[in-house]
Amino acid sequence: MIMMTAIKCGKNMKVQNSFSTTTNPNTLAGRLRSDCVARLLPLLLLLALPAAVQAQYDTMYTGGSVMIVRYNGAGGNVIIPRTIGGLPVTSIGGGAFSGCTNLTSVTIPNSVTRILGTPFSGCTSLTAITMESNDYFSSMDGVLFNRYKTTLIECPGGKAGSYTVPDSVTNIGSYAFSYCTSLTSVTIGTNVISIGSCAFSCCTSLTAITADASNPFYSSVDGVLFDKSQNTLCAYPGGKAGGYTIPSSVTSIEGGAFSGCTSLTNVTIPDSFTSIGDAAFYSCYGLTSVTIPDSVTSIGSSAFYFCTSLTYVMIPDSVTSIGDDAFESCISLTSVMIGNSVTSIGDYAFYYCTSLTSVTIPNSVINIGWYAFQSCTSLTNVTIPDSVTSIGSETFYRCTSLTSVTIPNSVTNIGYDAFFYCTSLTAITLDINNPAYSSVDGVLFDKSQNTLCAYPEGKAGGYTIPDSVTSIGGYAFYYCTSLTNVTIPDSVTNIGDYAFSSCTSLMSVTIPDSVASIGDHAFYYCTNLMSVTIPDSVTSIGGHAFSCCTSLMSVTIPDSVTSIGDWAFWSCSSLTNITIPGSVTSIGDQAFYHCTSLTSVYFRGDAPSLGSSVFDSDNNATVYYLPGTTGWGTTFAGLPTVLWKPQVQTTDASFGVRTNQFGFNINWASGQIVVVEACTDLANPLWSPVGTNTLTSGSSYFSDPDWTNYPSRFYRLRSP
DSSP, rough: OOOOOOEETTOOOOOOOOOOOOOGGGGGOOOOOOOOOOOOSSSOOOOOOHHHTTTTTTEEOOOTTTEEEOOOOOEEEOOSEEETTTEEEEEOOOTTTTOTEEEEEEEEEOOOOOSSSSSTTTTOOOEEEEEOSSSSEEEEEEEEEETTTEEEEOTTOOOOOOOOTTTTTOOOOOTTTTTTEEEEEEOOTTOOEEEEEETTOEEEEEEEEEEEEEOSSEEEEETEEEEESSSSEEEEEETTOOEEOOOTOOOEOOOOTTTTOOTTTEEEEHHHHHEOOOOTTTTTTTOOOOOOOOTTOOTTTTTTTTTTTTOOEEEEETOEOOOOOTTTTTTOOOOEOOOOOEEOOTTTTTOOOOOHHHHOOOOOOOETTTTTTTTTOOOEEEOOOOOETEEOTTTTTTOOOOOEEHHHHHHOOETTTTTTTTOOOEEEEEOOOOOOOEEETEHHHTTSOEEEEETTOOOEOOOOOOOTTTETTTTTTTTTTEEEEOOOTTTTOOOOOOOOTTTTTOOOEEEOOTTEEEEEEEEEETTTOOOOOOOOOOEEEEETTTTOOOOEEEEEETTTOOOOTTTTTTTTOOOOOEOOOOOOEETTTTTTOOTTTTOEEESSOOOEEEEETTTTTEEEEEEEEEEEEEEEESSSSEEEEEEOEEEEEEEEEOOOOOOOTEEEEEETTOHHHHHHEEESSSSSSOEEEEEEEBBBBBBBEEEEEEEESSSSSEEEEEEE
C-alpha cells in the first residue's frame, strides 16, 4: 500500500505537506543481471609488446610470428629487430614505413620471409635499404631485390643522381621507384622484360629513363620509355618540364605512365591512340590542357585524377566509356563536353570538380555512376538525356549550387541520396511519361505516389504529405534544413531510415496512428524539434531515431512499443523526464546517454533488459518504478531507484477551493487507480474513503464537496 498523509483543509486553509510511505518489501525483491558476452578473437591479433618496442611498431600476430604493420619511430638509421615479444619478425606490411621522411637507412633482418608491396614508399630521405642475406631477399647498393636479384622490389626514396638497373634484373616491380624525388636518371639494361605499373610515378627530379638499345622489350626516345615497337608509352619521367607531343606510332598509354609528372603543362595525343590507361595522368597538377583525339575509345579509371590545373576537356564521339574517378578532383575544370558515343559515366568520374559549372550529357549515356558529380559545388544545372536508365547513389551529392533537375521518362532507377546536400535544389521534375517515378510540386515520388522518395533540400517552410503516401522512404527529407514542419497523413505506415535526419529547422511533427515503425536515424540531429508524440501503433523505435535532438524536451512513448533501439535518444540534452511503458522489454546501448538535463525516468512495468551505458552521463537522473513491479534494486543502470508514488499537486492552480469544493490534482502513472481517504483528527485517525480516481494521461482531479462540514479535514492517498 502507498499512503500520503496530512493534507489538511479547513476554514483557515492550513496546508501540511508531510508524507510517509508504507511498502511491501516483497515487491522490491529483485536484482539486475548482466550478460557476459563472449567475443571471438580475430585471426590476426595485435601483439602485446613491451612498451619501448610497442612505441616504435604496430604489429600483428599470425601463426606464431610477427608482422610489422606500421613504424612509429623517429626515423634515422633503423635496424628492424629479429624478434618482438619473443616471437620472430617474419613479415613487413605494405606501406609499413611509408611517408617516414626522417628515415635515412633501414636494415631488415634475415628472419623476414615476406615483404608486401613497397613498404618504404615516400621515405624521401631514405638512402639505403640493407637486407641481411636469406633465401628470400637481398640488397645491393641500397636497393631491395629478391634473393637472386632478378626482381627489383624497391629503390629507396632518397637515392639521388643516376641509377643503372643491374643486368641480373628481369622484372621491375610496381611502384619500385615511386617517390624517388632526388633520382635524376635511370638506365634499364638488356635483360628487363617487364615493368610494373607506376614504377616511376612521382619521381619529380627524374628527367630521363633510358633503355639499352639491345633490350628486346623496351626502348626509349628523348628520355621517355616505350615498349620495343613504340606502340605503348610506358613511363614519362616526372621531372621533364613543359609540353609533350606523343609520337604518332603510339596507340596506348600504360597505366600510370605520366603519374605524378607535376611539371608537365600540356600534352598532345595522336590520332593513333585507342585508349588512355588507368591513372595515366594521375596527379599531373601542372597540366592545363589535353587534346583527346577521335580515335580514343576509352578513358581509364583515375586517368586525369587530381589534374588540378586542367580547365577544359572535350571528350570526342569515339569514346564509349569514362572510367571511375577519371577526372576526380580536377578543381579548375569549368566545363566538360562529353561525346555522343559515351554510354557509361563511371563512379566518382567528376567527383569534387568544384569549378565545374555546366556539363552536357549526351543521349548515348545509359548509366551515371555512383558519386559521379558529387561535390561539384559550382554546378548550377544539369540536363539528363532520355537515354539514361539509372542514376547512381549520391550522384549529385553536395552539388550545393544546383537549383533544379529534370529527370526523363527513361530513368527507372534512382540511387539513395542521389541529390543529398543539394541545398539550393527547389524542384525535382519528372517527365510525365516516366514509368517508375513521378513528381508533384517538385517533390519526387514513385509512380503510384505511395512512396515519397526525395524532398528537395532548398524547399522552405512547411509541407503536407499527400494522402496517397504509405511510406516515407529512407533519406527522403535528409538535410532539408529549411523544412519547419511536416504533416504526415494517416495513410503512412512506415518512416524510413534517416527520413528526416538533420532537418535542423523542423520544430514539430505529428506522427499518425497508422505508423508501425520509426526507422534508424529517422529524426537524427533535428536540433530544433521540441516535442514528439509517438502513437499507439508504433512497436519499435529504431537506433539513433531521435539522437542529438538537442531541443527535445518531452516525448510520449505509447504502450505498444516493445523495444527502444541503440542510441535512440542519445544526447537529447534538453530532455528532462521520460516515461517508459510496461510494454518495453529491452532498451538498447546508450539509448539515453548524455541526456544531461534528465532528472526523472518513470517505468510503468517490470525492469526491462538493458544494453550498455544506457543512462551514462545522466548524473542528475533518478529511476522511479511502480509498486508490484519486479526486477528493481537500489540502483538501475547506474541510477538510484525510488518507488513511484502518486503525488498531490499542491502548487498548481487546481489546489484549493473551486465552486465551494476543496480539490487537487493527483499525478501518477496513467491507468493507475488511487483511493483518496479523509479523517478529521491525526491524533486518533479514522480514515475513510471519500473518492476513487483513475488517472488518465498521468493525472486526475479530486474534489470533496463535504469539506465545509468539518472544522478541519486531512487527506491521504492509497492504492485500492
